[in-house]
Amino acid sequence: MIKFINVGKTYPNGFQALRAVNLEIHDGEFVAIIGLSGAGKSTLLRTINKMHPITTGELYVNDSDISKLKGRKLRLVRRNIGMIFQSFNLVKRSSVLNNVLAGRVAYHSTFVSLFNLFPAKDKLLALQCLDKMGILDKAFVRADQLSGGQQQRVALARALAQEPKIILADEPVASLDPITTIAVMNDFKRINEDMGITIIANMHHVDLALQYARRIIGIKAGEIVYDGPSSEVNEEILISIYGRALKEGEILGNVEENNEKK
Amino acid sequence: MNSKVESRSLLQKIFGKKSYIVNGKTIVKPRSKTPLIVLICLAVFIFFWQFIPTKNLTLKFDQLTVLIKKMFDPSSGKSxxxxxxxxxxxxxxxxxxxxxxxxxxxxxxxxxxxxxxxxxxxxxxxxxxxxxxxxxxxxxxxxxxxxxxxxxxxxxxxxxxxxxxxxxxxxxxxxxxxxxxxxxxxxxxxxxxxxxxxxxxxxxxxxxxxxxxxxxxxxxxxxxxxxxxxxxxxxxxxxxxxxxxxxxxxxxxxxxxxxxxxxxxxxxxxxxxxxxxxxxxxxxxxx
Structure with a gap:
């Protein structure tokens, strides 16, 4: 379970990204965070694994106060939280298998990763994760040889290799084409339903968020303006999140905008 | 076509700004730094030129050939x-x-x-x-x-x-x-x-x-x-x-x-x- 109590985040430059956030996310939920660019979606997501430390309040991940954790204890909590990025963040020059093995690093000493001494058990686990994502045949291909959708699946396999309880996804489909987007969102759904892994995803595409997530968190200027089931999101709520009504073409973030991001 | 480039004198062309007038709106290309940098480089070069001694410079090409001959003439050398x-x-x-x-x-x-x-x-x-x-x-x-x-x-x-x-x-x-x-x-x-x-x-x-x-x-x-x-x-x-x-x-x-x-x-x-x-x-x- 993840619990935010009056969490605030002010960046060193004085920008207040989060104000008095109170949230409770239970195990096995599929949550989508929506809001304008700069509203604080990414910050909210990254406070959960302390990639961005919070400045006020308390934040519990499975009963440990993450804001007080440091060093080894923090790394042990991070080990249980997978993270997916918009730009995949794979090591492009390394093989797919080595990228997935990166998810196992925190289970071993520094020595093991310095000399690539991952045990056969880990390699088998990594290959199983690749198989779950349907790209087992790419295991020994260099990561930069794959398409965007395949790369995001490698990133998902890397997260699964961590055997995580939670997966955080920061705009996971924002740089993918519409067809691949649906496929990757289905992967998330499968991971959530079959393995019971909590999924928290930042989404640009409102209709995808409503379709896949069971719970929506709307955020505006660092404050939560909506928190509830996706089935209850109506136009009024979207106006409160985005500041005005969304037109027909804006609900699925349009394709041209996505292409620009590449 | 009501677009044009503002006309300028030669000096302005080298050192000045350049204005484009497009559909009645003006967009100004900022002053380029390149001519100034070229001028500074030229000045530095001219300043240091005077330190190159040319008065007593005599090139002894004959000495060069003598040396090369010695290098590739074993009969007059050690070997x-x-x-x-x-x-x-x-x-x-x-x-x-x-x-x-x-x-x-x-x-x-x-x-x-x-x-x-x-x-x-x-x-x-x-x-x-x-x-x-x-x-x-x-x-x-x-x-x-x-x-x-x-x-x-x-x-x-x-x-x-x-x-x-x-x-x-x-x-x-x-x-x-x-x-x-x-x-x-x-x-x-x-x-x-x-x-x-x-x-x-x-x-x-x-x-x-x-x-x-x-x-x-x-x-x-x-x-x-x-x-x-x-x-x-x-x-x-x-x-x-x-x-x-x-x-x-x-x-x-x-x-x-x-x-x-x-x-x-x-x-x-x-x-x-x-x-x-x-x-x-x-x-x-x-x-």
Missing amino acids: QTWDGWFSYMWELRRSVGETLKMVLIGTLAGAVIALPFSIIAAQNVSRKVWLYQPVRLFVNFIRTIPTVVLAVVAMFFCGLGALPGIVSITIFSFGLLTKMLYEIIETVDMGPFEALEANGANKLQAFKMAIVPQLLPVFLGYFIYTFEINVRASVILGYVGAGGIGAELDNAMSNMYYDHVGAVVVVLFFLVLIIQGLTSYIRGKLA
């Missing part, structure tokens, strides 16, 4: 016959071997020491000013010392022979490679590093898994480049007493065995040529 000249050249293989060993060991040792220093000196990995600035300062200090001076100082500590050569090549390679390495580390994609940290990896693990694979080909390329520079530099090192082919050159010069000088020069020419060809081939393969 007396062409056979002797070639067998001297064959004997040089030991010095060439010594030079290559010296350079290889020195460059390798320099590279090994450069690796941890460059990690600390890279701003994006170490992130702490008090950590990377002193290391950079130290490396820059090392780099200001000429290799020949390093060799002379090393000779005080280790005597004559290959060892001071190895020491000075190590220090020189360390300085050069550290600087080149931390500059590439600062340009790598930090996305995978962030992903590794989010996985629960510590900094060293994240560096190994996310940055080393990006670094390796570039690092090998720079290593080979440094090796090539060192082969050429080692000749000068030998000249000041650090062994290898340079020592042979020094020996021949001080005894005025100009035919031997010629043999050494020919061997050096081919050595450098072969190494350059080899290294650019390997570097091409790495890219």
Whole structure:
């Protein structure tokens, strides 16, 4: 379970990204965070694994106060939280298998990763994760040889290799084409339903968020303006999140905008 | 078409702003700095021109031809016959071997020491000013010392022979490679590093898994480049007493065995040529 109590985040430059956030996310939920660019979606997501430390309040991940954790204890909590990025963040020059093995690093000493001494058990686990994502045949291909959708699946396999309880996804489909987007969102759904892994995803595409997530968190200027089931999101709520009504073409973030991001 | 460029005088064309009028709206291209920079460079050049001595400059081309003749005329030199000249050249293989060993060991040792220093000196990995600035300062200090001076100082500590050569090549390679390495580390994609940290990896693990694979080909390329520079530099090192082919050159010069000088020069020419060809081939393969 993840619990935010009056969490605030002010960046060193004085920008207040989060104000008095109170949230409770239970195990096995599929949550989508929506809001304008700069509203604080990414910050909210990254406070959960302390990639961005919070400045006020308390934040519990499975009963440990993450804001007080440091060093080894923090790394042990991070080990249980997978993270997916918009730009995949794979090591492009390394093989797919080595990228997935990166998810196992925190289970071993520094020595093991310095000399690539991952045990056969880990390699088998990594290959199983690749198989779950349907790209087992790419295991020994260099990561930069794959398409965007395949790369995001490698990133998902890397997260699964961590055997995580939670997966955080920061705009996971924002740089993918519409067809691949649906496929990757289905992967998330499968991971959530079959393995019971909590999924928290930042989404640009409102209709995808409503379709896949069971719970929506709307955020505006660092404050939560909506928190509830996706089935209850109506136009009024979207106006409160985005500041005005969304037109027909804006609900699925349009394709041209996505292409620009590449 | 109601678009035009504002008309200007020649002086304005060189130094002024340029205005485009497009559909009644004006957009101004800012003043270019290039003409000013060209003027400054020209002024500096003219200022330093006067320091080049031209008054007593007499080119003694005849002396040059005399020297070259002596270098390739064994009958008037030490080796007396062409056979002797070639067998001297064959004997040089030991010095060439010594030079290559010296350079290889020195460059390798320099590279090994450069690796941890460059990690600390890279701003994006170490992130702490008090950590990377002193290391950079130290490396820059090392780099200001000429290799020949390093060799002379090393000779005080280790005597004559290959060892001071190895020491000075190590220090020189360390300085050069550290600087080149931390500059590439600062340009790598930090996305995978962030992903590794989010996985629960510590900094060293994240560096190994996310940055080393990006670094390796570039690092090998720079290593080979440094090796090539060192082969050429080692000749000068030998000249000041650090062994290898340079020592042979020094020996021949001080005894005025100009035919031997010629043999050494020919061997050096081919050595450098072969190494350059080899290294650019390997570097091409790495890219």
